[in-house]
Amino acid sequence: MDTIRTTRKYILMIADIILINVSYILAYWLRFNFNIPSHELVIFKNNAIIITIIYLLIFCFFKLYKRLWSYASIDEFMLVVNACILSNLLGIIYSFTLVPRIPLSVNILSGMITILLIGGFRMSFRIIKRYLDARVKHHSGSSKRVMIIGAGKAGTIIVNEMKLCSEVNYLPVAFIDDNKYKVGTRVAGIEVMGTRNDIVKLAKSLSIDEILIAIAAIDGATKKEIIDICKETGCKVKLIPGIYEIIDGKVTLNKIREVNFEDLLGRDSVKLDMEGISDYIEGRIIMVTGGGGSIGSELCRQIIRFKPKEIIVLDNYENNAYVLQQEFKRNGVNENIKYVIASVRDKDKLDLIFKKHRPDIVFHAAAHKHVPLMEDNPSEAIKNNVFGTLNLVNCADKYKVKRFVMISTDKAVNPTNIMGATKRVCEMIIQSMDKRSETQFVAVRFGNVLGSNGSVIPVFIDQIKSGGPVTVTHKDINRFFMTIPEAAQLVLQAGVFAKGGEIFVLDMEKPVKIYDLACDLIRLSGYIPNEDIEIKFIGLRPGEKLYEEVLTEEEGLNQTAHKKIFVGKPTFDDFDTLMVKINEFRKIVEKDDREEIVSKLEEIVPTYRRFEAEVAMTECV
Numbered sequence: 001m002d003t004i005r006t007t008r009k010y011i012l013m014i015a016d017i018i019l020i021n022v023s024y025i026l027a028y029w030l031r032f033n034f035n036i037p038s039h040e041l042v043i044f045k046n047n048a049i050i051i052t053i054i055y056l057l058i059f060c061f062f063k064l065y066k067r068l069w070s071y072a073s074i075d076e077f078m079l080v081v082n083a084c085i086l087s088n089l090l091g092i093i094y095s096f097t098l099v100p101r102i103p104l105s106v107n108i109l110s111g112m113i114t115i116l117l118i119g120g121f122r123m124s125f126r127i128i129k130r131y132l133d134a135r136v137k138h139h140s141g142s143s144k145r146v147m148i149i150g151a152g153k154a155g156t157i158i159v160n161e162m163k164l165c166s167e168v169n170y171l172p173v174a175f176i177d178d179n180k181y182k183v184g185t186r187v188a189g190i191e192v193m194g195t196r197n198d199i200v201k202l203a204k205s206l207s208i209d210e211i212l213i214a215i216a217a218i219d220g221a222t223k224k225e226i227i228d229i230c231k232e233t234g235c236k237v238k239l240i241p242g243i244y245e246i247i248d249g250k251v252t253l254n255k256i257r258e259v260n261f262e263d264l265l266g267r268d269s270v271k272l273d274m275e276g277i278s279d280y281i282e283g284r285i286i287m288v289t290g291g292g293g294s295i296g297s298e299l300c301r302q303i304i305r306f307k308p309k310e311i312i313v314l315d316n317y318e319n320n321a322y323v324l325q326q327e328f329k330r331n332g333v334n335e336n337i338k339y340v341i342a343s344v345r346d347k348d349k350l351d352l353i354f355k356k357h358r359p360d361i362v363f364h365a366a367a368h369k370h371v372p373l374m375e376d377n378p379s380e381a382i383k384n385n386v387f388g389t390l391n392l393v394n395c396a397d398k399y400k401v402k403r404f405v406m407i408s409t410d411k412a413v414n415p416t417n418i419m420g421a422t423k424r425v426c427e428m429i430i431q432s433m434d435k436r437s438e439t440q441f442v443a444v445r446f447g448n449v450l451g452s453n454g455s456v457i458p459v460f461i462d463q464i465k466s467g468g469p470v471t472v473t474h475k476d477i478n479r480f481f482m483t484i485p486e487a488a489q490l491v492l493q494a495g496v497f498a499k500g501g502e503i504f505v506l507d508m509e510k511p512v513k514i515y516d517l518a519c520d521l522i523r524l525s526g527y528i529p530n531e532d533i534e535i536k537f538i539g540l541r542p543g544e545k546l547y548e549e550v551l552t553e554e555e556g557l558n559q560t561a562h563k564k565i566f567v568g569k570p571t572f573d574d575f576d577t578l579m580v581k582i583n584e585f586r587k588i589v590e591k592d593d594r595e596e597i598v599s600k601l602e603e604i605v606p607t608y609r610r611f612e613a614e615v616a617m618t619e620c621v
Contacts, residue, residue: 024051051091084118143169149215173206234523284308312359314344345383354395372541385419405442412424412426412427436575446480464521503567505565
């Protein structure tokens with residue numbers, strides 16, 4: 001390898017020596033109208049070696065012999081220009097010491113010609129490489145024909161990299177851009193062939209394999225509209241990163257990602273009241289239970305932005321806590337984070353933890369959440385969700401925590417499953433304890449979280465990768481969805497409005513049909529639903545509803561200062577009666593008697609209707 005590098009360096013030097021001297025000869029030729037006086041040639045001949053050495057030394061100083069010119073960019077070309085200008089200036093200074101000297105006009109002309117010859121010679125390596133790579137790609141049956149949506153800076157960067165990298169099997173074929181003035185022009189050598197209205201037609205006529213959306217500053221609604229059009233083509237669809245990575249110059253082919261269902265929600269990023277959140281987070285000790293889970297870990301990532309005094313990550317599962325710990329260590333933000341392995345069921349251990357760390361704010365995200373599993377393990381749902389929450393609430397009250405925010409679920413509304421019923425009991429604990437405590441207790445209720453552990457999206461993606469079938473419980477079933485960052489940010493925002501006893505409801509906009517979700521993911525993977533990938537209906541699972549709700553009838557709905565957060569009025573405040581019933585659970589749970597557990601839940605939560613789930617299941621299978 002060293003031999004090849006050295007040989008290449010000497011070849012470039014020899015070429016430069018020739019081109020430098022040719023530049024001066026051409027300059028003389030132009031200066032003297034194609035008839036160079038013999039005495040002028042003698043002057044140049046006597047000084048050619050010195051001038052050449054000046055150029056070579058400057059070229060070495062600019063490290064022109066250590067660059068791979070087949071991958072040269074405008075930066076390398078400007079380096080050549082600067083090196084030639086400096087060399088020419090030094091050459092002019094040297095010529096003034098001569099008697100007789102080289103004419104100034106010859107020196108200036110030779111400098112300009114040197115830039116053209118030296119720069120052109122080096123850039124020719126890239127031109128030749130690009131030409132050869134293009135021929136290979138055009139004649140290669142394995143190259144993917146790509147349509148790029150967005151003929152702006154991001155699209156230009158991506159196309160240039162596709163052309164530059166022979167290792168990638170992308171062949172850019174056409175640009176699409178909604179700016180009609182660009183249509184018919186060429187960007188990075190690729191024609192802008194139409195607007196978004198032409199995507200389907202052009203994808204078919206040009207035999208496009210993949211569509212790349214390369215618009216950095218794109219809002220959620222526009223992204224969704226374009227993706228919806230792309231779904232009709234049957235092509236695989238991919239995206240580039242967002243605007244900040246474009247600004248940082250980090251857009252490369254390996255940053256291109258698959259379209260995921262978050263892109264199909266068509267939402268813009270949540271705008272936070274940074275000052276309000278900072279007021280109750282900054283400089284305080286924050287505890288996050290379930291801190292290693294999907295929501296808990298994202299809460300920790302968001303909280304760290306607001307400069308808390310300390311974060312206590314409490315989790316029963318050491319692997320989750322370890323993964324989060326390593327992430328924060330890599331990002332250099334691990335100094336004020338403590339990791340505590342403990343279960344919310346362990347009342348005595350929780351008391352010690354609260355006594356030691358004295359948290360100011362508690363975000364309670366620890367819970368058993370999987371509906372079918374909790375149907376089969378009702379005693380565990382009671383122990384973890386109900387008793388665990390009660391343990392935390394009592395500790396928060398005892399140690400005078402300022403604010404306690406519990407993560408709840410839309411399944412707590414008119415529940416038809418044990419998990420939802422236990423979370424409704426947790427809400428009742430929160431609301432009733434708030435009436436007798438100095439701590440502000442509130443709950444935040446939202447639906448399914450995209451990408452969380454065990455959620456439907458990763459399951460569908462794995463099924464698609466395996467060739468199907470994709471399993472859907474019922475064709476009409478729908479769910480509210482949020483992204484993990486959305487959920488965590490809105491939980492923090494809801495804490496700003498907490499006065500005590502509220503149940504905050506996060507606006508998840510329109511519910512999404514799970515069948516449509518499955519079809520979209522199949523299409524965006526480049527397949528046709530029920531042709532390439534089968535969609536199989538397997539019937540509702542125990543405790544599962546066709547439609548989720550976010551409020552009970554009596555809770556009502558009021559707008560907060562944030563357009564994405566609503567608040568329901570408190571509906572339960574009888575803490576003593578609730579405690580009597582919850583304490584009766586302890587003996588029932590010890591016996592692990594499902595029927596008694598369900599009966600007690602029906603007694604505590606009047607809106608819990610297990611028979612509705614069973615009837616619905618029978619009708620839908």
